[in-house]
Amino acid sequence: MSGTAAGDCDVAIVGGGLVGASLVLALAPLGLRVALIEAAAPPQGAPSWDERCIAINDGSRRIFEPLGVWPALQAAATPITATHISERGRFGVARFTAQDAGLEALGYNIPIRHLGQTLWQAAQRTAAxxxxxxxxxxxxxxxxxxTLTLDDGTLLRARLVVAADGAQSAVRRLLAIDASSDDYRQSAIVTAVRPARPHRGVAYERFTEGGPIAVLPKPDDACSLVWTVPGERVDTMLAWSDAEFLAQAQETFGERLGVFRELGRRTAYPLTRVMSAQLTAPRVLFAGNAAQSLHPVAAQGFNLGLRDVAAVAEVLTTASDPGAPATLAEYARRRAADRERTAGFTDRLVRTFSNRVPGLRGLRHLGLLALDLTPPLKDAVMRQNLGYGATASIDS
Ligand SMILES: Cc1cc2nc3c(=O)[nH]c(=O)nc-3n(C[C@H](O)[C@H](O)[C@H](O)COP(=O)(O)OP(=O)(O)OC[C@H]3O[C@@H](n4cnc5c(N)ncnc54)[C@H](O)[C@@H]3O)c2cc1C
Known part of the structure; x- marks a missing residue:
C-alpha cells in the first residue's frame, strides 16, 4: 500500500455533518484519540449547512446540554410550544402542547447553518x-x-471507524454493504414566509392530497415552510413567481396564520428513505443518515441520529477496545428498537396521508379528532415526537 501514514487513532469519524460533529463533542470527555474526516471545507462548503431549519425535540436538547453547546444553540432557537396537526377536507385537529408535557417547549426550530457552525466550532475546541x-x-x-485512505494519499489507522457520511455513505459503498432505498416520488420545497398573524410558538402540519405542508415558528414572527409535493410538480412550483407560490401555499395551508406576505428562497429536496442493511461491520459502525435517512414529515431524522451519537458515546465509555466485536454488538443492540420504531413511525405517517403511496390508513381511519381525544395513543405519539423512545403506533 502506498501513501503517507498519518498515524493511529482510536476512533476515526468519516463525515463532519451534524452527526459527525456532534459525535466529536460526545467523545471528547472519554480521552480517546479521535480524528474526523470531512469532504467539504467548512464552514461554507458542507452540504449540511444550507438554508433549512431543523426542528429538534426535547430529547435532543437533553443530549446537547451536557455537550456544552446548548446555550449557543438556544441563542438562535425558536421554542415550539405547541403543535397543531390537521388534514385538509377532514374534521378534527390533533394538538400537542408543552404544557401537557410539563415542559417549557416541545422542541426548538434552529437554522441548520447555526447548528452546523456551533457544532463545528465546538469540535475545533476539542483535542480531536x-x-x-x-x-x-x-x-x-x-x-x-x-486503515483509511484519504484522497491525498494519507493513510490513517483506527481501532473504530464511525460512518457518519450521510445517506450515500462512502463507507457503506466501499464495504459493499446493502441498503434498501424507497423513493417516495416526492420532494420537500423548503422556504420561509412571514404571515400576518404571530405564530405564538405553534408548529403547524397540514396533510393535503399532494402531501403535508408544515409551518414552523422562526424569530421575528417569520416561519419556515416545508411543503412536500409530488416529484413531477417540483420544477413547475420552483418556477412560479413569488406571488404565485405564496398564493398556492396559502390555498394549501389555509388562513390560520392570516395572509402569507414575504417569501424566502426556495430549495427542493427529493425524498428517499435509505436504510443500511447493517449497523455495524468489523471495526465499523454506522450513525445518522449513513445508518438511516428518513422522510422529513415527522422531523425525526437528525433527532434519531443524535440518539445514535449518544449510544456510541455510552458504549465507548466502558469499552477497552472501541472497535471490539462486543462493543459493536452492544451498539447495534441498543439502537435496533428505536431505529425500527422511529423509521416505521415516519414511514407510516407518509403512507397514511399519501394517496400516491399504497399503504396504511391508520390515522385517517381513526381520525385526528380521535387522536386528540384518545390519551394513550396521544401520549405514545407525543413521546415519540419528544424523542423519549415511546412505543408509538399510529396504525393501531
Ligand atoms: C427538507 C428536510 C428537512 C429536515 N428537517 C428535519 C428536522 O426538522 N428535524 C430533524 O431531526 N431532521 C430533519 N431532517 C433530517 C436531517 O437533515 C438529517 O437527518 C441530518 O442532517 C443528517 O446528518 P448527518 O450528519 O447524518 O448526514 P449529512 O448531513 O449528510 O452529513 C454527511 C457528511 O459526510 C461528508 N462526507 C460524505 N462522503 C464523505 C467522504 N467520502 N469522506 C469524507 N466526508 C464525507 C459530507 O460532506 C457531509 O458533511 C430534514 C431533512 C430534510 C431533507
Missing part, C-alpha cells in the same frame, strides 16, 4: 484532529484496526 477538506477513498478492515 479535524481533517478537512479530505475524502475517504478506500477502507481496509483488519482484525485489530481499519
Amino acid at each position: 484532529r479535524l481533517i478537512a477538506p479530505a475524502r475517504l477513498t478506500a477502507l481496509d478492515l483488519g482484525s485489530d484496526a481499519a
